[in-house]
Amino acid sequence: MKRILNATTLAVLLLGAHAAPANLHAQAAPPPAKKASAIQVLMIQSDEIKLPAEFQISLYENLIQQLEKQGGFQHVYREGEHNADGVADLVVLHSTVRGFKKGSERARNVTTVAGKTSIDIHCQFTDKDGKSVLERDLNGKVQFFGGNLRATFDFAKKAAKLAHDNFAANSVS
């Protein structure tokens, strides 16, 4: 009886040990990336969160600059650009502000630990028909050096990397 119990436990353990990595592998595997030759960036939306205009513009402009700098897309279109209408494999980036905390550069300089500025943004990549292909929450922050607007640069770098890794034609994914 004891032997049967031991054998059953061992079999269950072995089965579990074998299944676990396969399950993990299934979770970690990225969805099949849809490559795109061009990306269009829409203006950052901040309906729920009160975001100063300079932050909104800085986010938008930095995002476009970083996407152009990263490369991988033939064109980076702005919101409303007519030329984007004819692109078949266009990816559109919608960004919505979910959280914003304006810190203080003075507090950062004086105390080093206080005065952090952070922005939480929900990024949604859609195809031309508006069907969502990727959604991710990203964060931009400035903790030590620089003005408050530097948080927008931090976000832009992360978002551009995300777009490049998932959609750029020459990405290494």
Next chain:
Amino acid sequence: MVLRSMRRAIIFPVAILGFAALPSVAQQPAAGNKAVQITGLVGVKANASGNLTLENGSLQFATSGAKVSVPIHSVEDVITDNDSQRVFRGTLGTLTMFAPYGGGRFLSLFRSKTDTLTIQYRDTDGGLHGAIFTMPVGKADPFKKALVSQGAHTTIPVQDDSSGSAAKPDAAKEKKP
């Protein structure tokens, strides 16, 4: 020995303070709309300082190396706000971080108030652009009024305050809804 190092610690920030204050004092009375373009204008480097003017139905920003023009009718939004910035910034600001006895931290307490002017405009292809300028306190609101009177649009109406924005308290400044 202690006295000498204390004297050095005091002289260093004071010397930097005086050195940096001279050009800023010299720049203040200059006429026109001296502005710093933080980001947004095509063909102009970030943090480039220049002159912001309204000429022939267009908004012009001229630096020593470039001149950019934006038709006023293409300006879809003009928003002003206020902010502050370090008195010692740029290379000098970085150098002050190495000042002994926390001198850099002390100097970072000195900040000057600025006005920010944010515009949104469309290019000829319909692409949406944004540009951010900083300018001396009290300059942004009159500039916005002039922009709107010449055909620029704004989501926040211009306040009819003939006394100008220089004496305006912070609470009276417009805020985006």
